[in-house]
Amino acid sequence: MSIEVRGVSKAFGSFVAVNDVSLMVPTGELVALVGPSGSGKTSLLRIIAGLERADRGQVLFEGEDQSVRDVRQRGVGFVFQHYALFRHMSVFENVAFGLRVRPRGRRPSKAEIQSKVNDLLKLVQLDWLSDRYPSQLSGGQRQRVALARALAVEPQVLLLDEPFGSLDAKVRQELRRWLRRLHDEIRVTSVFVTHDQEEALEVADRVVVMNQGRVEQVGTPQEVFDRPATPFVMGFLGHVNVFHGRVEAGRAHLGPLSVEYPEHAEETARPAQGFARPHELELGRDAAGDGFWATLRHVNPAGAVIKLELEDAEGRVVQVETTRGPFDELRPSLGERLRVRPRQVRIFVAPLPPRD
Amino acid sequence: MSSRATREPAAVRLTLTATALLFLGVFLVLPLVAVFAQALEKGWAAYADALREPMALSALELTLLTAAIAVPLNLLFGLAAAWAIAKFDFPGKNALVTLIDLPFGVSPVIAGMVFILLFGRQGLLGPWAEAHGLKLVFSVPGLVLATLFVTFPFVARELIPLMQSVGTDEEEAARVLGASGWQIFRRVTLPNIKWGLLYGVILCNARAMGEFGAVSVVSGHIRGKTNTLPLHVEILYNEYNFQAAFAVASLLALLALVTLVAKSAVEWRAAAERASHAEDARVD
């Protein structure tokens, strides 16, 4: 079941939550909506579910317009950030709920419900807890029950709203991987919302980066990370060093950096920003090539990747990441002046102001 | 606000609202209006006369006196009890809490009766009281004591859960910083509980001024001496002096309205304070 969002907009009073968003989610894909708070991702998710109504635009499932359909009729499974489990029902009863409230004609028999629920609980590895109550479960277990409950009604579309947001770091990691494996197994078209870019990049087939109600970029995790379309996307996904400056006459002068930029051959200068990820900067001791001098201020040696913090001549902080090998070869000492050389710089030139 | 998924159909909403309003209208609004309508039946002049009548005035005086004694005392008790319960663990703590709730569950008539049993002429401590020249029933002191009994839970009941939920962290921090007991109370504890305290006092006062059953048993109904406003209302009514009865009653009804307004004001202020301290809701 594919999902298409066409020109959807939604405002709450004077606050525009979703601003003319269009999106395609092919059948069977796991797509992440990622962005900071207020970017509109949860509102968009809820509009897809039918829990909110868009002011403008349409939501289509496999080409069929869902706008007139109530959330009950859309056949979506929804998993909430705070689980929303029915406190007074056992785990079994929670998962069975969707099947039990079906109208007489479509309701499975007691035996069928029993076997289906047990299968699902086995799938989420919680069959041994089927008689417990939500208050007796850990956060991770509750979320898995919520997932099983949503899957029980065989939804065509699975929607998850920050599903791991309430859990602590280690549990989040485990459940992330678990969700990925689950999706590979059952292949339901899924959309999940997260503000954690690491999570989005790790779990999703495709990533939709949102900011202030708009879509900044859609692509595979590799695409959005390596070839970000806008400064926002670059800055939001992963760590980044920003160099502010200008482009003129075929060169970019960005803070301490000066590199060739043939795309702007004109004499008139335009403001620009250069982005380089910490692992895209190299450290050395000779003055060859485009680069600049900076003083080593801080080294964080814990882990496979070593994080270094340097200060340039103007006191601006630069983050560099390198692996053990090159680091051991270099053996830098604190306070030493080192040459910082970018392997790659992504330059974004400020757009021209709109003409009156 | 509910989303589309969690709203009932309009027809249902309309019916429920109409039913609720009808029920409230009959049971709340009508009686409220009726008190004042009856009081003013014979016009404003008669209304004013009924209120200026000497017996009515002395009843008013006694009511105010009773409240002036009972409320501060119960305030102190409430503070002490809530403090002890919220901050210490001791055997019988649960029993204490239940005991504090007791006057709530006891009929006011029984409360009054118990005092007669204690201090009446045939009562347990009757002879002792008489020997010491203390007349504790059918007198003002007995009245005050009975009122004290029925109103003492109000402040405590408000403060106990409040102080328990506030916890002891802030006071401990203050102590570490070197504050004395009194300073801690005044600067840390009091601001946290001030709305609950005010709320409890308002309710305590309303009950103290309006108590009827317990006081009726204990007072002896001596007009001009041991009649509070509610008792005076009863006397006037039983004499078929309806308009005067309602005139005096309207004073008490006004007190009730003032209580409601004060109560709402405290609730709104407390909620506003809580909201400004809480984080903003997520809007994504």
Add this chain to the structure above:
Amino acid sequence: MGFTLLYLALVVLVPLSTLFWKSATLGPAGFWQAVSAPRVVASYKLTFGASLVAAATNGVFGLVVTWVLVRYRFPGRRLMDALVDFPFALPTAVAGITLTTLYAPNGWLGAPLERLGIKVAFTPLGITLALTFIGLPFVVRTLQPVLESLDPEVEEAAASLGASRLQTIVRVVMPALVPAWITGFALAFARALGEYGSVVFIAGNMPMKTEITPLLIITKLEQYDYAGATAIAAVTLLASFMLLLTINRLQSWSARLGSAQ
């Protein structure tokens, strides 16, 4: 601490113990006679029955009122919300005379009802109506915080799973409200059992017909039958005590259920 205990002892324990002491003076046989006389039993039946019906009425309508106040928006909502506490704030004697005047044969409500052949004043119906007035805030104020704190996401979850609005309310919302509902009912019931001031005017106070137990106690006191009065009071106290216990149990039970989050 010491102050608290002393205060409690003086104001509560000592008075109450005298009650049991006094009724004990009757001896078991005398006690039984005092509490089982036909007039006394009639008063129990009346008081208990009327209180039960009043509390049940408040249970039903209180639920509707709470739902409407919490979930719907309409002009005058805030006013109505504040007004719910009116019976609680109003002195019982004032309530008593007002209700009597309202439901008397020539009263605003009594007159139309009289034309329909329904007599209210000086009948058990009148007593029940007065007790309903008194108990109104208890159900509403107990239910309100619970209803207000219900997570709307849980209802959205039920809807997303295909439940109709009615199914969601019956299967998901109501169970969450039941403990508070029962507590409110019990509180209204307990209050009604001991109520005096609001009822004594409208009741008519005819022995065997419209005499409530609290009034009977006062009558006995005025006749100096202290022992009899205390015996009856002891029975009433026992009933109140059981109710209080139930309420406390319910509150700790619902606190345990609610601790899931």
